[in-house]
Amino acid sequence: MSSQLRAAAAMGRRVGPRGLLPSCNLLSSSYPVLRQSHVRVHARRSGTTSRPNTLARGAVPPLFPSRLLARALSGRPLPQGRSAVLNFLYRTAAVVGTGFGFMGALLAAFFIYDSTTYEESSSTLGDCHVSEAALNPRRGGPKNLPIVEALLDDDETEESRQRKTKPHLVILGGGWGSVALLKQLKPGDYHVTVISPNNYFLFTPMLPSATVGTLEMRSLVEPIRRILSRVGGSFLRASAEDVDFSHKLVEVSQTDARGEEVRFYVPYDKLVIAVGSVTNPYGVKGLENCFLLKDINDARMIRNRVMRNLELACLPTTPDDERRRLLSFVVSGGGPTGVEFAAELFDLLNEDLSKRFPRLLRNEISVHLIQSRGHILNTYDETLSRYAEERFARDQVDVLVNSRVKEVHPDRIVFTQRADDGTIVTKELPMGFCLWSTGVSQSELCRRIAAKLGPAAQNNRHALETDAHLRLSGTPMGDVYAIGDCATVQNNVADSVVAFLRGRAFRLGRDPEAVELGFGEWRAVAAEARRRFPQAGAHLRRLDRLFAQFDRDRSGTLDLGELRELLRQIDSQLTSLPATAQRANQQGVYLARKLNRLARAAPGLAANDVRDGDLDDACHPAFAYRHLGSLAYVGNSAVFDLGGGWRAAGGLWAVYAWRSVYFAQSVGVRTRMLMAMDWAKRGLFGRDLMSF
Secondary structure, three states, X not given: OHHHXXXXXXXXXXXXXXXXXXXOOOOOOOOHHHHHHHHHHHHHHHOOOOOHHHOOOOOOOOOOOHHHHHHHHHOOOOOOOOOHHHHHHHHHHHHHHHHHHHHHHHHHHHHHHHHHOOOOOOOOOOOOOOOHHHHXXXXXXXXXXXXXXXXOOOOOOHHHHHHOOOOEEEEXXXXXXXXXXXXXXXXXXXXXXXXXXXXXXEOHHHHHHHOOOOOOHHHHEEEHHHHHHHHOOEEEEOEEEEEEOOOOEEEEEEEOOOOOEEEEEEEOOEEEEOOOOEEOOOOOEOHHHOEOXXXXXXXXXXXXXXXXXXXXXXXXXXXXHHHHHHOEEEEEOOOHHHHHHHHHHHHHHHHHHHHHOOHHHHHHOEEEEEOOOOOOOOOOOHHHHHHHHHHHHHOOEEEXXXXXXEEEOOOEEEEEEEOOOOOEEEEEEEOOEEEEOOOEEOOHHHHHHHHHHOOOOOOOOOOEEEOOXXXXXXXXXXXXXXXXXXXXXXXXXXXXXXXXXXHHHHHXXXXXXXXXXXXXXXXXXXXXXXXXXXXXXXHOOOHHHHHHHHOOOOOOOEEHHHHHHHHHHHHHHOOOOOOOHHHHHHHHXXXXXHHHHHHHHHHHHHHOOOOOOOHHHHHOOOOOOOOOOEEEEOOOOEEEEEXXXXXXXXXXXXXHHHHHHHHHHOOXXXXXXXXXXXXXXXXXXXXXXXXX
């Protein structure tokens, strides 16, 4: 076979690994180096000293190695004379050099960009036109207060002057609902003003991590003005005190530089109430001895108290019983916030305390979790609740279920616990720190609004009631909305559908009490109920079974009484939406999309002189909450309750998944970068054991 290959090569035909290829000049002028190198190889093997140019053009040495020929034809590099070690070193140096060069280029680009952020010239932009109404607002309203009809930046640019003529959208609060609304609202459609006592948005799901130094506090906040700049809105750092719905005025208060309270009115065309909620005290005495966890300032005070107790316990003059009291940490409330704080506190004590403090402290520290229900995380799947309890039992976190706090003293907490036989036992627990993390209640502003609207429109003691379009009940339709923890959607399917049928019967000239629905009409009524109340859709699936169940007289029809009974059963099965950041975010997105549609429809409605009617319902469907799942951190592990039977729990992989979810939900790139750096800093250097 080798003689055939040599003969074929001598005739100028190409030879491949599996035989002859179409005829061509194998060693043409396009491969001069390859031809000369192989000629030298043949010359050395044959013992001749002929120069390469003495061969005939296009000739191939008869002993040309077939493997080298196959590698040359395949395009792979030919064997080199350097050793494998040198080749590896050369490649490693090339990779490392390229990496350093790339990082150097990035660093140079950063410094070039950073140099452009400094301003050498004066930042004065010349004369600014400010309207007289902004400098000297007129007085009026029920209390004859200044009415802020124009703001200082309303006439700065042409765009701001155009926005001044748009409908005034006033948003009370800067939480999840407000930020979601601002991020989805179309710029230029509204003159937006946000009123809040805090000039930042707080990423509340990660707040327990800030109490022990896992995350820094500034990593969880984003300036409201930065978010608001997208829609060109204005911000007023003040507190809303009351709302006058008849004059469309929001009463606002603020403390001036002299410490005196100043009050004024802010007019609105559309008002969004998103002031959140406050912690429910449940009538327990001594809550002034507890810490809350609702704001970034609460996290700072908790961190200072925890470090203070640890430092006091290290003093040699501290008695043993006082040391044990200082190191007794109590959490009242077994919901996600209480569970996650207890887990973060245990991580601090287990991972950092043993390295930086005397070992005696680690042996005497105790963490107690008091829960009024039979399980912690009682809104989660029961298997996940048991998993969390088992993790806490392994970590020596004392979980006290079926227990209720009666009174909190500065040095102890008194609670009752129901035993297995049903008896109630009163117990005391010494404590140096207590976190009160129970349910939520209405803020003072919401109480005033509910009292003003009356029990006919507002009969919920915990939140403001809205309809399915998030419009505040008892206010002019389409003017006032309420979202987030401060509001709840009414579950009055029966009253709404019956009122709808009564109105329809009157229009048709029929007696409403004599209305009887066949199965076809019942299907139409169920479709209308699903449209008006999307949350009731899950209970209106088997219409034939419901029809047969409530057709008591087997007449083949449903009279008004039977229909009312059917719908009231559905009302009883509906539950209030959870007071979570997830729900507030969905409501903010929903309301922004509705306002965008209303703004697009406004010119057509004005041209046709359409001013009355349910414009919200005509432009956008009712709000439908979609539960995306719940998750909680339980100490180097996490649990996921995704609904529909989907649940998961695990160790570090679940922790990274838990972090990834909240990392993706963070409001901006700035907070994501800060959170990532904080997690990396904790892994490299541990938590910061400092108090300020």
